[in-house]
Amino acid sequence: SQQGEEDPQALSIQEGENATMNCSYKTSINNLQWYRQNSGRGLVHLILIRSNEREKHSGRLRVTLDTSKKSSSLLITASRAADTASYFCATVRLGGSARQLTFGSGTQLTVLP
Amino acid sequence: EAGVAQSPRYKIIEKRQSVAFWCNPISGHATLYWYQQILGQGPKLLIQFQNNGVVDDSQLPKDRFSAERLKGVDSTLKIQPAKLEDSAVYLCASSLSYSPYEQYFGPGTRLTVT
Numbered sequence: 466s467q468q469g470e471e472d473p474q475a476l477s478i479q480e481g482e483n484a485t486m487n488c489s490y491k492t493s494i495n496n497l498q499w500y501r502q503n504s505g506r507g508l509v510h511l512i513l514i515r516s517n518e519r520e521k522h523s524g525r526l527r528v529t530l531d532t533s534k535k536s537s538s539l540l541i542t543a544s545r546a547a548d549t550a551s552y553f554c555a556t557v558r559l560g561g562s563a564r565q566l567t568f569g570s571g572t573q574l575t576v577l578p
Numbered sequence: 579e580a581g582v583a584q585s586p587r588y589k590i591i592e593k594r595q596s597v598a599f600w601c602n603p604i605s606g607h608a609t610l611y612w613y614q615q616i617l618g619q620g621p622k623l624l625i626q627f628q629n630n631g632v633v634d635d636s637q638l639p640k641d642r643f644s645a646e647r648l649k650g651v652d653s654t655l656k657i658q659p660a661k662l663e664d665s666a667v668y669l670c671a672s673s674l675s676y677s678p679y680e681q682y683f684g685p686g687t688r689l690t691v692t
Contacts, residue, residue: 500683505685506685506686507582507669507671507683507685507686508621508669508681508683509683510680510681510682513679513680553620553621555620565611565623565626566623566681567623568620568621568622569620570618570619570620571619571620
């Protein structure tokens with residue numbers, strides 16, 4: 466079953482604008498990760514945020530985590546056409562015998578030149 | 579560093595036929611995962627290996643799906659017999675350690691069952 470739900474399902478913006486995607490999840494987590502998937506290709510890890518962290522930056526990416534609301538957001542600043550892809554959040558549940566990633570349903574981002 | 583290799587990239591079969599997918603993880607990665615990604619959805623874990631042992635196969639439809647990683651390196655995933663609902667992209671991923679802090683994904687195999 467899908468642990469996370471991304472919002473919106475699809476987002477279309479102009480090049481240079483910022484893009485914000487949200488993720489909600491259901492259970493307590495060890496960490497939350499964001500992945501990018503270009504059309505017809507595998508997923509690429511973008512950033513990981515641990516449950517005791519509230520914000521993390523990597524280049525043009527900014528991730529926030531609110532464990533009380535069980536939600537996270539991914540902000541891509543100054544977007545480029547090359548950022549066009551599907552973005553997935555994935556959670557690693559706290560506890561359990563196997564530390565697995567459970568993916569959400571994704572946000573399809575289109576950046577128009 | 580070479581990435582995760584998968585083959586074939588595309589496969590079209592008729593229902594009730596069998597199919598096999600191959601994955602070679604990044605050298606030194608002890609943990610290997612197989613995911614199924616249906617169009618418009620996120621990947622769903624089918625099976626997780628640690629070296630050549632199965633860590634979790636709770637979401638693998640064992641009546642028709644099987645997977646092995648005999649020497650703790652490359653892995654095969656088989657479907658026999660295939661159903662229409664098996665049409666999906668099958669992704670292989672690997673990670674250094676048991677705790678998946680970061681997984682590296684292959685390009686996937688797109689399976690179409692007609």
